[in-house]
Each structure stands twice: as C-alpha cells, then as structure tokens.
Amino acid sequence: MKNKIDYSSDWNLDPAPESTGHIKLKTKYNLFIGGKWVKPKSGKYFATINPATEHKIADVAEAGQADVDAAVKAAKTAYDTVWSKLSGKERGKYIYRIARLIQEKAREFSVIESLDSGKVIRESRDIDIPLAAAHFFYYAGWADKLEYAFPNRQPKSLGVAAQITPWNFPMLMIAWKIAPALAAGNTVVLKPAETTSLTALKLAEVIQEAGLPDGVVNIVTGYGKTGAMMVEHKDVDKVAFTGSTGVGKIIMKSIAGTNKKSTMELGGKAANIIFEDAPLDQAVEGIINGIYFNQGHVCCAGSRLFVQESVYDVVLRKLKDRMESLYVGDPMDKNTDIGAINSKKQLDVINDYIKIGKAEGADIYQPKCKIPKKGFWCKPTLFTNVAQSNRIAQEEIFGPVLAIQTFRTVDEVITKANNTPYGLSAGVWTDKGSKVFNLTSQLKAGVVWANTYNKFDPTSPFGGYKESGHGREGGLHGLEPYLKFD
Amino acid sequence: MAEKDYRLSPRVDQVGIQDRVDRITKRSVKSEAKRKGLLMTLNMIDLTTLEGADTDFKVKQMCYKAQHLHDSFPGLPTTAAVCVYPNFVKAAVNEVKGSGVKVASVATAFPSGHSSSEIKLLDTKIAVDNGAHEIDMVISRGKFHSGEYNFVHDEIAAIKEACGKARLKVILETGELGTFDKVRRASDIAMDAGADFIKTSTGKISPAATLPVTLVMLEAIKDYYYETGKMIGMKPAGGISNSKLALQYLLMVKETLGGKWLSNEWFRFGASSLANDVLMQIMKQESGNYQSKDYFSKD
Numbered sequence: 001m002k003n004k005i006d007y008s009s010d011w012n013l014d015p016a017p018e019s020t021g022h023i024k025l026k027t028k029y030n031l032f033i034g035g036k037w038v039k040p041k042s043g044k045y046f047a048t049i050n051p052a053t054e055h056k057i058a059d060v061a062e063a064g065q066a067d068v069d070a071a072v073k074a075a076k077t078a079y080d081t082v083w084s085k086l087s088g089k090e091r092g093k094y095i096y097r098i099a100r101l102i103q104e105k106a107r108e109f110s111v112i113e114s115l116d117s118g119k120v121i122r123e124s125r126d127i128d129i130p131l132a133a134a135h136f137f138y139y140a141g142w143a144d145k146l147e148y149a150f151p152n153r154q155p156k157s158l159g160v161a162a163q164i165t166p167w168n169f170p171m172l173m174i175a176w177k178i179a180p181a182l183a184a185g186n187t188v189v190l191k192p193a194e195t196t197s198l199t200a201l202k203l204a205e206v207i208q209e210a211g212l213p214d215g216v217v218n219i220v221t222g223y224g225k226t227g228a229m230m231v232e233h234k235d236v237d238k239v240a241f242t243g244s245t246g247v248g249k250i251i252m253k254s255i256a257g258t259n260k261k262s263t264m265e266l267g268g269k270a271a272n273i274i275f276e277d278a279p280l281d282q283a284v285e286g287i288i289n290g291i292y293f294n295q296g297h298v299c300c301a302g303s304r305l306f307v308q309e310s311v312y313d314v315v316l317r318k319l320k321d322r323m324e325s326l327y328v329g330d331p332m333d334k335n336t337d338i339g340a341i342n343s344k345k346q347l348d349v350i351n352d353y354i355k356i357g358k359a360e361g362a363d364i365y366q367p368k369c370k371i372p373k374k375g376f377w378c379k380p381t382l383f384t385n386v387a388q389s390n391r392i393a394q395e396e397i398f399g400p401v402l403a404i405q406t407f408r409t410v411d412e413v414i415t416k417a418n419n420t421p422y423g424l425s426a427g428v429w430t431d432k433g434s435k436v437f438n439l440t441s442q443l444k445a446g447v448v449w450a451n452t453y454n455k456f457d458p459t460s461p462f463g464g465y466k467e468s469g470h471g472r473e474g475g476l477h478g479l480e481p482y483l484k485f486d
Numbered sequence: 487m488a489e490k491d492y493r494l495s496p497r498v499d500q501v502g503i504q505d506r507v508d509r510i511t512k513r514s515v516k517s518e519a520k521r522k523g524l525l526m527t528l529n530m531i532d533l534t535t536l537e538g539a540d541t542d543f544k545v546k547q548m549c550y551k552a553q554h555l556h557d558s559f560p561g562l563p564t565t566a567a568v569c570v571y572p573n574f575v576k577a578a579v580n581e582v583k584g585s586g587v588k589v590a591s592v593a594t595a596f597p598s599g600h601s602s603s604e605i606k607l608l609d610t611k612i613a614v615d616n617g618a619h620e621i622d623m624v625i626s627r628g629k630f631h632s633g634e635y636n637f638v639h640d641e642i643a644a645i646k647e648a649c650g651k652a653r654l655k656v657i658l659e660t661g662e663l664g665t666f667d668k669v670r671r672a673s674d675i676a677m678d679a680g681a682d683f684i685k686t687s688t689g690k691i692s693p694a695a696t697l698p699v700t701l702v703m704l705e706a707i708k709d710y711y712y713e714t715g716k717m718i719g720m721k722p723a724g725g726i727s728n729s730k731l732a733l734q735y736l737l738m739v740k741e742t743l744g745g746k747w748l749s750n751e752w753f754r755f756g757a758s759s760l761a762n763d764v765l766m767q768i769m770k771q772e773s774g775n776y777q778s779k780d781y782f783s784k785d
Contacts, residue, residue: 009745016514282502325741
C-alpha cells in the first residue's frame with residue numbers, strides 16, 4: 001500500500017489513573033456462611049494477586065468438604081425456615097436493597113474488580129458494575145410477578161442453588177446467578193473463580209448490610225475442588241455454572257441421574273461476519289469490540305472473523321489502523337483499552353495458541369504498542385491466512401487473538417459459521433435488513449448481533465446452542481431454570 | 487473512466503459511530519497532554535464573526551484578539567485565522583498583516599447557497615482579490631437533496647478554480663443533510679471536486695458540528711488519503727464552545743488520521759467563544775484556580 005497513516009504523534013496522553021485510596025479491603029477473607037464470616041475448617045488460605053503487577057492483594061479462604069457442607073446446610077435451613085415462606089414482594093425488597101447498595105458502592109466495586117481481575121477500569125466502571133446492579137434491579141421486579149411471568153403454570157422455587165462463576169466478569173456473572181435465584185425464591189451457595197474472589201466477598205458485605213436473612217446467600221471461595229463438592233452435594237437442587245466447556249462436561253456427568261436441574265453457560269467461538277455492503281468503519285469498531293473487549297476473555301467474543309473477499313483488503317487495512325490507537329497497559333488508567341491477562345495460567349494458554357497459529361502457517365499481526373514488563377500481558381493479535389481446519393479457528397482461545405477468514409457467498413459463510421461445536425453468539429454486518437434476518441434465522445447461536453457486538457441488557461436472554469451450554473440467563477427466560485412447574 | 491456514482495459512497499451506521507465517539511469522549515486528557523492540547527486548540531481556531539450586525543470596527547477588534555489572545559500571559563499562539571464576510575476581508579487583511587494569522591472569507595451566497603453561479607463566482611473572486619487566504623464556501627444543499635451530484639461537484643470545482651492560491655473549505659451544512667450516509671456522500675463529492683478542507687457547518691443551522699458527524703467526515707478523509715495520497719483538512723464549526731470538547735475533537739483526529747493532521751494546516755475549529763474557555767483552562771492549569779470570566783476580553 002503506497003500511503004500509510006502514521007499514528008505516532010508528539011501529542012500523547014499522560015497517565016490518568018483512577019484513585020484507589022477509597023476502597024476498603026481486608027488482608028484476609030474468611031468464608032461467608034449463614035450470614036457470618038467463618039474461618040475455613042480446612043484451615044487453608046490462598047493468595048489472590050493483581051495480574052497487572054503480580055502483587056498479592058489479600059488471602060482468601062479455601063473451602064473444604066466440611067465448609068461446603070456447612071454452607072449447603074445454612075442455605076437449606078434458610079430456605080426451609082425463612083426464604084421459602086416469604087412473599088415475592090418481600091423477597092423483591094431485599095433484592096432491590098442489594099441493587100441499590102451495589103449502585104452506591106459502584107466506584108469501590110469497579111476499582112476492586114479491576115485490581116483483582118486485570119480488566120480495565122473503563123469497562124468495570126461503565127459495563128460490569130452498572131450491569132450487575134441492573135440485573136439485581138431487573139430481577140427484583142420479577143420476584144412478586146412470577147405468576148404473571150408463567151401464567152397457569154404455578155411456578156415454585158427449587159431449593160438450594162449451587163452456583164459457580166468465572167473470572168472474566170466476576171461481579172457481573174455473580175449478579176446473573178444470584179439475582180434470578182433469589183427472585184425465584186431459592187437460596188444460594190456461590191463460589192467465585194479462584195483468581196477473582198474479591199468482588200464476591202465485597203458483595204457478601206453488601207448482603208449483610210442489606211439485612212438479607214442469614215444463610216440465604218452463602219459465599220465460599222476456593223478452587224475447582226470446592227466447586228465439585230458443591231455440585232456433588234446431595235442437598236443441592238440446582239447447579240448453575242459459567243465456565244469452560246471441559247468443566248461443564250465434568251459437571252453434567254457428575255449430576256447425571258440426579259434430580260438436580262442445571263444451567264450451563266460454556267465456551268464459544270463466535271463468527272463475526274462482515275458483508276461487502278456493511279458500514280465498514282463501524283464494522284471495524286465492532287470487530288475490535290468483539291475480540292478485544294475484556295482482553296478477549298469473553299465467552300461470546302467474536303473470535304472468528306469472516307470478511308467477504310471483495311472488501312477483505314480494505315477491512316484489514318482499517319482494522320490494523322484501528323489497532324494502532326489501542327492503549328495496552330495499566331488497567332487502572334482511565335485511558336487503557338486492553339488490560340492485563342487474568343492469570344499466568346491463561347497467558348500460557350494464549351501464548352500456546354499463538355505458537356500453534358504460527359506453526360499452522362497463519363500470518364500474525366500485532367500493533368506496535370508497548371506492554372509493561374511485570375504482570376501478564378498479551379498484545380492485541382490477529383491472524384490472517386487462516387483456514388477453517390486450523391486449530392486457532394476451531395478452539396476457544398479466550399484471549400485477544402482473532403482468526404480471520406474470507407468468504408464469497410452467503411451460503412458459504414453460514415456453513416462455515418455453523419461448523420463449530422460451539423454456538424453461543426454471532427455478529428452480522430450488512431446494510432441490508434433482509435440479509436440480517438436471513439442470517440439470524442440460520443446461524444446456530446444463542447445471540448446474534450446485527451451491526452453491533454457485545455451488547456448486554458438484563459432483559460435479554462443469553463445462552464448457547466450445542467457445546468456452548470443450555471439454559472438461559474437474563475430476561476424472563478432466566479427465571480425458568482430456577483423454577484419448577486406443576 | 488465511468489462517472490462516479492455517489493449513491494454508492496460507503497454506508498455509515500449511526501449506532502456504531504456513536505460507540506466509537508463514546509470511546510473517545512471517555513478518554514481523559516491530563517497534565518502536560520492537556521496543556522499542549524489547549525495550546526494546539528488556540529492555534530487551530532478560525533476566530534469567527536458572521537453576523538448581520540458586523541461592522542469594520544467589530545472586525546478590527548476581533549482581528550486584534552486573534553493576534554493577542556491574552557497578553558498578560560506570554561507565549562500564547564495566535565489563532566489560525568479570522569473568518570469574516572467578503573466585504574470585511576480588506577479590513578481584516580489590513581489588521582492581521584505580518585502576524586501569520588490568515589483571513590478566511592465565507593462566500594457563495596453564505597449561508598444558504600441560493601444564488602446564481604455567476605454571483606457565487608463573483609462573490610469568491612472579490613474575496614480572493616481583496617486578499618482572502620482562504621474561502622469557506624457552502625454547497626448547494628437543495629441540488630444535493632435533488633440528487634444532482636454532478637451539479638454540486640462541478641460548482642465546487644468552479645469555485646476552487648476561482649480561488650486561485652486561496653485554500654478552499656467546503657461547508658456541507660451537515661445539519662441540513664439528514665443522515666450520516668448523506669454526510670459521507672457530500673464529503674466524497676467535495677473532496678473529489680477539489681476541496682482543501684471539508685467543513686461541517688455554517689453555524690447558522692442547528693445542529694452544527696458534532697463529534698459523530700466529524701468522525702464520519704474524518705473517516706472519509708482517511709479513505710480519500712488512502713485512495714489518492716492527498717491530505718484533506720477538516721473543520722468542525724459551530725457549537726464547540728468548551729475546552730473539554732475541543733480536546734475530544736483533537737483526540738478523534740489523532741486516533742483517526744494520526745499526528746500529521748494535528749496542525750492548523752489540516753485541522754481548524756470554527757468558533758467564536760471557544761478561545762476564552764481555552765484561555766481560562768490554561769490559566770487554571772497555571773495558577774490552580776479558575777479566574778473570573780471578566781479577566782478575558784470578549785470581542
């Protein structure tokens with residue numbers, strides 16, 4: 001290309017760090033069981049670190065079998081004696097109270113979220129925490145209207161829900177789980193991911209402050225082992241899991257043959273499809289938002305890009321240009337676009353896939369941005385010259401790595417987009433409405449965005465086809481997995 | 487070569503444009519970056535008076551201000567230009583002589599653009615003959631809406647020729663175009679016809695300049711640059727009256743077109759009251775306190 005735009009400039013932004021002085025964190029966290037902070041009977045603690053600096057933030061309890069037993073018992077007692085006897089209206093009041101408290105402490109929550117997870121403050125402040133509060137508000141409204149939500153079906157709560165949440169949207173995923181469970185009349189034992197326990201523990205404080213009856217929500221921290229103990233517990237009536245497809249399969253095997261209901265929100269490898277008649281500059285913004293949002297740690301990330309061949313060169317040029325103005329680095333800086341990779345473990349996974357992509361013969365491109373020395377970082381990355389049979393085009397990388405393919409016809413791209421074991425989400429970019437409707441009806445994905453990407457709202461159900469899981473979270477549909485019907 | 491069909495200009499999605507703008511408005515410009523950005527802003531202003539009540543004396547006052555923004559604080563730049571009606575060009579040229587401040591004149595039956603071709607050409611020629619360095623013309627929006635794109639194109643080309651050495655800014659009056667698709671189309675026509683700058687608005691129609699509409703035009707400039715290698719300038723005008731907003735415009739230019747466009751050679755603000763707000767911010771950065779508005783001259 002003869003002309004190239006030079007994005008370097010002698011006018012550059014100065015650091016604009018969000019202040020952290022206002023947050024209140026303990027150095028050591030116990031388990032939140034039966035409305036009280038209790039020391040783990042296991043006696044074990046593990047460190048949670050800031051992935052941007054590798055500094056330890058706090059020690060967090062690791063729940064063992066006796067702790068899980070105590071938590072489930074507390075939840076069951078609370079269900080039998082208090083929560084199942086309350087009217088929907090009363091339950092709603094508590095949930096509203098939690099929502100309001102999250103809103104009041106939004107700043108503290110977002111700073112803690114960014115410190116603990118590596119996600120940028122812009123996202124935790126503008127997306128994660130406000131959306132988490134919105135989920136509580138939304139489901140609080142349903143608590144006394146279940147009869148109207150499911151007319152003539154006599155909805156009834158299930159009992160104790162064991163909920164296991166991931167590290168990519170720690171607080172938001174907790175809201176997705178706890179809010180509908182409480183609205184439907186269940187009690188909860190929740191385990192956050194081991195690398196991001198802090199906002200869950202902060203939420204426990206909010207729950208105390210809201211005066212929720214003891215044991216209605218119990219928060220136990222720990223690794224996968226703790227989660228397995230929860231899932232296998234005989235007094236658990238419902239399992240809700242968000243995480244990898246691999247773990248989802250293990251959970252489904254372990255609850256097979258029991259009466260436990262389940263919701264699984266698992267992996268994805270979404271197709272983001274750009275037609276030649278699309279608004280290309282905005283499509284490029286959608287590609288960026290689709291794959292680099294939250295460092296690509298997004299189950300619905302638009303990680304497979306399909307570009308119609310006639311506009312491939314121009315889309316690639318625009319995409320590379322756009323990548324030049326992405327700031328990578330300190331998650332606490334208000335100007336940062338791409339923060340830290342959540343853990344060393346995940347960084348290794350991503351780096352392995354980058355190696356695999358190179359070995360498969362795909363061409364790698366990364367912008368010139370600098371990354372900090374300490375902490376876990378990955379530059380925004382894209383691969384061109386990718387084949388559908390490449391592993392980087394088939395497997396979920398869960399990082400800021402985009403695999404780009406071209407296509408010629410509508411039928412071809414539908415076939416390729418559906419040619420994956422996953423089916424969580426997809427994006428379609430075209431100026432033609434009829435094309436949008438054709439694709440939305442043919443793509444096997446739980447969510448299809450048209451001319452936008454990664455838009456979330458509490459009223460909209462979210463969930464997958466095929467190995468991306470089952471059950472829906474959000475909207476009216478999100479209540480159903482927490483209810484039984486006569 | 488087949489004649490270009492401007493109906494095929496790239497499409498623009500409103501929601502997507504707003505998303506991109508939101509990313510830019512959330513950026514935080516602090517410390518040295520802010521100081522530099524504010525000084526750059528002052529130096530990019532086309533200080534403007536376009537009122538029915540304009541007089542030689544009013545123009546003279548404004549010309550002095552353009553060269554002496556706030557003399558009690560040394561080291562400030564001048565504005566890029568002053569912008570006046572054609573009949574004040576002579577007076578303005580006389581006032582800014584030797585200062586480096588350019589004189590821009592609106593022309594072509596500003597602001598409506600409704601007049602005969604002869605009058606529009608003459609309007610331009612008189613301004614140029616009187617020494618205007620830059621001409622801010624308006625496009626014929628009526629013809630544009632009728633789909634007479636060739637007319638609009640040829641009219642701009644004719645004015646460009648009449649400009650001689652003067653640089654031509656083409657005002658699209660985006661507030662009258664209705665959609666971003668049309669803004670993009672009008673930008674493409676203006677650039678093809680020889681515009682040196684494309685400009686959003688006359689300031690007489692609301693909405694005038696907005697960040698989204700400016701982004702659409704900057705993207706058009708970028709595509710044109712890749713296509714032809716020619717740099718085109720951008721001038722949002724009207725409605726930009728505070729420093730924060732001005733800095734957001736500059737960030738948008740930086741992130742869309744790169745550092746090369748960050749000079750008054752390629753980017754201007756058409757504004758009458760922006761300068762004082764920028765001055766106030768600069769003084770605040772210097773002294774730590776906001777000063778009274780009455781410390782800054784209003785002319």
